[in-house]
Amino acid sequence: MDVYIDKPKCTGCQHCFDVCPVAVFAMKSRNVGGKVNPEANADTAPEDAKWKGVSDSSVKKKWDGVNDGHKHFENDNDGSSGGLSVALNGSACILCQACLIECEGECIHITDDTGTKYVSIYK
Numbered sequence: 001m002d003v004y005i006d007k008p009k010c011t012g013c014q015h016c017f018d019v020c021p022v023a024v025f026a027m028k029s030r031n032v033g034g035k036v037n038p039e040a041n042a043d044t045a046p047e048d049a050k051w052k053g054v055s056d057s058s059v060k061k062k063w064d065g066v067n068d069g070h071k072h073f074e075n076d077n078d079g080s081s082g083g084l085s086v087a088l089n090g091s092a093c094i095l096c097q098a099c100l101i102e103c104e105g106e107c108i109h110i111t112d113d114t115g116t117k118y119v120s121i122y123k
């Protein structure tokens with residue numbers, strides 16, 4: 001299984017990290033020392049899905065002002081939200097699909113071993 005996050009669309013809600021039973025995801029700071037954090041791009045995301053310091057405008061418009069008890073688009077993770085998600089352990093994915101309905105940014109991409117692709121759609 002291959003899993004990556006379309007980083008500009010990730011709100012940092014941490015829902016993927018919280019629901020995944022096999023610890024595919026890690027939450028990382030977006031930038032460090034004013035520069036893109038290399039760890040934020042440590043999964044298999046293609047070039048146009050890498051974190052380059054700018055969030056997707058349509059996702060930001062949808063979630064920026066939403067007060068649902070967790071951070072959106074914050075630089076750093078505080079243990080419950082913030083930063084962005086990186087699929088560091090995609091090969092462990094068992095395709096339970098729990099993350100696919102919880103992802104605010106609709107930015108989780110999974111390709112199974114037959115080449116079938118899955119993209120998250122928020123519930």
Ligand code: SF4
Pocket residue numbers: 003019020021022023024092093094095096097098099100
């Ligand atoms: S589909 Fe894969 S990555 Fe998503 S929660 Fe399930 S095991 Fe984790």
Ligand code: SF4
Pocket residue numbers: 005009010011012013014015016017084085102103104105106107108
């Ligand atoms: S659920 Fe989606 S938007 Fe939320 S942290 Fe994970 S990848 Fe980012």
